[in-house]
Amino acid sequence: MSDNQEIVSITFFEYPKRNRWWAFNQMQKAVSPIRRVEGVSFFKLMGTGGGFGFSIKPDFGTYALLLVWKNADFARKYSESEIYKRFSQQCLSNFTYWMRCVQCQGSWNGKQPFAVTATAKSQEPLMVITRARVKILKIPRFLRFVPASSRSAERADGLLFTKGIGEWPAIEQATFSYWESQKQMEAFAYRSEHRKIILKVKKEGWYKEELFARFVPVSISGAQQNSEQT
Template sequence: MQLLPKQFDQIDGCDFAKLLGTGSGFGFSLWPDFSTYSLLINWKTEDHAKQFFKESPLFIELKNKSNSIKTHFLESISAHGSWYGKNPFPSKNNYKNDKIAVITRARININKLTRFWQFVPKASKAIENAKGLVYTKGIGEWPLIEQATFSIWENEDAMKAYAYADIHKEIIKKVKNENWYKEELFSRFNVLKTLQH
């Protein structure tokens, strides 16, 4: 995980790339899942992505070291906030009335870590019981302080029902009022297709 990110600079058509660890269970987690890793890439074009999966020695190496790889092809609908000072998903498209994916990412203020993790079990339980949730996984660059979630929902209504539920709204209110985050990003995507490699 330390060496791989440096190789992304050499990949043709790669605008943004992150190799992320994952957490066990639902949503954010203190406990890592060492069996699963996430590779998040924003491509200039779909052809660049196809070329990577078909010809890249890097992807071939990853495939050979994995029991399975699942790729979700996403199209950015909107993104608010930043990831190390940059919006990695600037393009905007219309929602296609089908499955919708969400990535939420936060860099937590050091002096708010205890407060943040105090509410994690409550948030995780809420998303575990959410209707219309297809898949979710906690992802992140640095344990404890840089956390993200990737989720897929049956449709936008299901996603909004969770986002605007009382429990989630309560936590979001505390995030804002108590200044938990140093940086945050909320992004939505159309799910175009999913491939099993």
């Protein structure tokens, strides 16, 4: 796998109560510094949900930073960047997932953010980002049905981690999930309550915009990967 290919990172920063107002304000104040990070072609700084997977209840203690790096050389400099130091100095802990895209359908704010640079095997680990902009008139339906999918995910075989992420509560929502294998992810997606909701979404046209992307995990030597969880 070439170091010249695009790579994606998503970091979850967990903040103590004394720094949560500071972290909330970074949703606006940190945008310009993130734009200055060398080698980043796309980014999103997002809040997270407080429940399992998707949740309408916000988690004011955890924020997610999604970065698309032009290549691995730029990615390795992440822990030395101004923006990483800005967040890590204020947080209790952080963890970064590194990945390469194997499939991407749809758009994010009118853009195709991820280039396909890898392939996946059914028995190997897989990461997934699903994102949607919900139509205003469909929000009540969205809030009524989607939490059922999160409850079914709690019982899903092979789910290692999941977190709801998003730019605006209820309107612009996304979920990041990490699975033991593609096979187990597809078993949940196509043979559970989640599948029923997807069919309802399509039939009733809930979304103004949506994106579905799959990734394989990779390791980046020299880049900040995690810190002790507290």
